[in-house]
Amino acid sequence: MEAIRAFRTLKPYFLRYRRVFLLGCVWIVCTAGVGQVIPWLLGAAVDVLRDPARQQLLGPLCVAIVAAALVQGAFRFLMRRDIIGASRHIEYDLRRDLFAHLTRLSPSYYDRSRTGDLMTRSSSDLEAVRSVVGPAFMYSSNTVLIVSSSLVLMGWIDLKLTIFALLPLTGLSVVVRVLGRAVHERTLRAQEQESVLTGRLQETLSGIRVVQSYVQEENELTAFRRQAHELVRRNMRLVRAWGLFFPSMALIVGAGAILTLWIGGGQVVRGAITLGDFVAFNAYLMRLTWPMISIGWVLNLLERGAASMARINAVLETPPEIRDPAGPRSVEPMRGELELRGVTFAYANGPAVLRNIDLRVRAGETVALVGPTGAGKSTLLALVARLYDVQAGGVFVDGHDIREVPLRWLRRGIGIVPQETFLFSDTLAANIAFGSVDGGDVADLQQRIEAAADVAQLSEAVSRFPAGYDTVLGERGITLSGGQKQRTAIARALLRDPAILLLDDCLSSVDTYTEEEILRRLQAIMRERTTLIVAHRVSTVRDADRVVVLDGGGILESGTHEELMARGDYYAQLVEKQMLREELESDLLEESDESRAS
Numbered sequence: 001m002e003a004i005r006a007f008r009t010l011k012p013y014f015l016r017y018r019r020v021f022l023l024g025c026v027w028i029v030c031t032a033g034v035g036q037v038i039p040w041l042l043g044a045a046v047d048v049l050r051d052p053a054r055q056q057l058l059g060p061l062c063v064a065i066v067a068a069a070l071v072q073g074a075f076r077f078l079m080r081r082d083i084i085g086a087s088r089h090i091e092y093d094l095r096r097d098l099f100a101h102l103t104r105l106s107p108s109y110y111d112r113s114r115t116g117d118l119m120t121r122s123s124s125d126l127e128a129v130r131s132v133v134g135p136a137f138m139y140s141s142n143t144v145l146i147v148s149s150s151l152v153l154m155g156w157i158d159l160k161l162t163i164f165a166l167l168p169l170t171g172l173s174v175v176v177r178v179l180g181r182a183v184h185e186r187t188l189r190a191q192e193q194e195s196v197l198t199g200r201l202q203e204t205l206s207g208i209r210v211v212q213s214y215v216q217e218e219n220e221l222t223a224f225r226r227q228a229h230e231l232v233r234r235n236m237r238l239v240r241a242w243g244l245f246f247p248s249m250a251l252i253v254g255a256g257a258i259l260t261l262w263i264g265g266g267q268v269v270r271g272a273i274t275l276g277d278f279v280a281f282n283a284y285l286m287r288l289t290w291p292m293i294s295i296g297w298v299l300n301l302l303e304r305g306a307a308s309m310a311r312i313n314a315v316l317e318t319p320p321e322i323r324d325p326a327g328p329r330s331v332e333p334m335r336g337e338l339e340l341r342g343v344t345f346a347y348a349n350g351p352a353v354l355r356n357i358d359l360r361v362r363a364g365e366t367v368a369l370v371g372p373t374g375a376g377k378s379t380l381l382a383l384v385a386r387l388y389d390v391q392a393g394g395v396f397v398d399g400h401d402i403r404e405v406p407l408r409w410l411r412r413g414i415g416i417v418p419q420e421t422f423l424f425s426d427t428l429a430a431n432i433a434f435g436s437v438d439g440g441d442v443a444d445l446q447q448r449i450e451a452a453a454d455v456a457q458l459s460e461a462v463s464r465f466p467a468g469y470d471t472v473l474g475e476r477g478i479t480l481s482g483g484q485k486q487r488t489a490i491a492r493a494l495l496r497d498p499a500i501l502l503l504d505d506c507l508s509s510v511d512t513y514t515e516e517e518i519l520r521r522l523q524a525i526m527r528e529r530t531t532l533i534v535a536h537r538v539s540t541v542r543d544a545d546r547v548v549v550l551d552g553g554g555i556l557e558s559g560t561h562e563e564l565m566a567r568g569d570y571y572a573q574l575v576e577k578q579m580l581r582e583e584l585e586s587d588l589l590e591e592s593d594e595s596r597a598s
Helices: 002-016 018-049 052-104 107-111 115-122 124-157 159-206 208-213 217-270 275-316 377-384 407-412 428-435 442-455 459-463 482-495 512-526 561-567 570-597
Strands: 338-346 352-361 366-370 392-397 414-417 500-504 530-534 546-551 554-559
Touching (some): 002 275, 018 052, 018 275, 052 115, 115 124, 159 208, 208 217, 217 275, 338 377, 352 554, 414 482, 428 482, 442 482, 482 500, 546 561, 546 570, 554 561, 554 570, 561 570
Parallel strands (some): 366 530, 500 530
Antiparallel strands (some): 338 352
16 A cells, blocks of 8 residues: 555556556567467477377467467567666656756755765666556566466366365465565665765765865775675665565465476376367466566566655655745836845754844945854855745845745846856856856857856856866866856856846955955946845955944844944954955065065
8 A cells, every 4th residue: 555655646657658568568469469479380280299190280370379479579679668668767756856847946955954865866766667657567567468278268168176286375475565665665764875975975975075174084985885784784685575476476476386287297198188178287387487476576576666756755745945926926127125024034843043144235235244243144145045945024025025926026036146166067158157147159148157257256266277268167166276166157147137146155265356346347347236145254245335234143233344444343343354464464475475585
């Protein structure tokens, strides 16, 4: 029953390819039907050999046996082509739908999920499900037809002999029931451990530079060996269950064959049945051998597939926390007016990061957010982009609650440069154009890419790359420096031409001179759009229209740079500390230059 419930998700996929499956079922029937003719022809040939008057039929019977085998092979090919082919299409559709669902899930889902586990569900679990849809369905259907038709034909030859041959098979249900439950539980535990191991491998390879820098190779190897050993242990427990299953099945079938030889041989001697009938009966009994044994193999596929399908369903049944509003909503092109009304937010199982925040930003205004680490600056930007939903209050863009407008409208109007830059293993141009809403023709897109890179002060660095903008970056942009990554992310956001620009400490990895040049070139762009900029350097926020200081989850103070300096509170003290630090660094640099000169 659990397996049936797990596979209910596949109903729409089966319906989509129902014609192919129905045709495949026709080929299954044809394959089984032609195969059942061969034992009858073989028995007839044996009887012909014992009757000199009919030996002229031996040649046609041999030809018929060969022809039946060839026709059966053709039908088997068609059966596999349609059933296995349809299962591959279903695998593709399910993988596509799973990936699409993963892209719609909110960041909070990934905050509590392991990447390695999701990778396992998207790969090996999907393959296990496909094995049920294709091979398991095909062989189980074939088994049902062969077993039922063979029993009918065996009973037609000799009912008493059939009953004796099937007596040992009564133990089959016991084997399937007892060992089947053990196989299901051990399969599930093995797959869970495989996810853990995959997650460990993914984390280690992603952080390999940290591992090597801190000389932790041996410790990581020890941890990996421990997880791998646990996977082996769980798989060995599964293997032991299967080690009992298949010999038990073979023993049951073998006992039936022994009874057949003992009782059937006596009936042939007494003349109750002909030798040809006895040969045909044994041929039909042998045709039962593989189907009976394959029940265990099919059960294995079913158990693995059911466990995998349950794991996939757990993802598919997780609703996105961030969703479009019900019903269509007509909105005008975004102007960029932004307002937070009584916004309160806390991450799962954590304290409130923001409490009762009220902030209004006029269209085209630049507002800088400053404050200590953990004050909620990055969280505020994430709420504006609706990567998370507020627990209380609301975020409004152009007067619309962002929970009541289409996500596509909201996010297409926003260009965000996150604190942690992520680049893809693609060309530099593709990374910059990643957020482009409308690429246009190739020449126009290339000009826009170069213009955005020029504003982000990336052009000079690109000119030194042998392949220019066609340079392929390593994983996560490892071939670029930290500052180059940030400038690439800035260019990506600018290329979107957004109404709202969110800059989350995006100049922390560039030098002071480059920062000044980027800010100078951004001035004209920021005057045309609403900008929220998070920064720790005073030089980055000095020219903002307004500076908002966050601390303890609330707004500590707000005003222009000059107004806050005049108050002499937190912001003024922060500026004084930074100026003092810069003076000390400058003095130390001068002393170092003088010592080298002397």
